[in-house]
Amino acid sequence: GDSVTQMEGPVTLSEEAFLTINCTYTATGYPSLFWYVQYPGEGLQLLLKATKADDKGSNKGFEATYRKETTSFHLEKGSVQVSDSAVYFCALSVGNYGQNFVFGPGTRLSVLP
């Protein structure tokens, strides 16, 4: 079945460090790919998405490129801030509705001042 694998957390970085959170996927069809962010005590917010190969999603300084050849969608940010501390979920969607929407386990990021 479809699945998403993320790097194990927690990830701890100093402010202004470079961030990479790896995400790879397995899908039977041609998925759309997403990154969601969850701040403490809140729901998930869509951070960025890409719907076809080589698309780059970007938002708030975060970027991820849809790599079909490596089945990956790694999240990057050039300079993290303390306010970026959160849990990040990689997800894929195949088909029209969320019964085929699969989330990764999440990666907790802590940014220290």
Add this chain to the structure above:
Amino acid sequence: DGGITQSPKYLFRKEGQNVTLSCEQNLNHDAMYWYRQDPGQGLRLIYYSQIVNDFQKGDIAEGYSVSREKKESFPLTVTSAQKNPTAFYLCASSMQDYGYTFGSGTRLTVV
């Protein structure tokens, strides 16, 4: 602004009680979902609905029930049959594969 509203934000349940979590959306999305999140864990799908008056079980439906009488509303009842209901519950909606919009969650605690 369009969005999803979950209420209440915090809910306490006594042993043997049924409780109902509310989820309302004004996004005109067809599909709605309920997820459970345990501390430090990912999301597990409880139920989902693609259309009014129809819903399907997810991975962990036992001890839960839902209804979808209106497009805007998808309430979740946690029954006494759910032996370990303490968790954070998230409702979401979607339109085709544009991704999910999530509510802010309800934290349920058994007392």
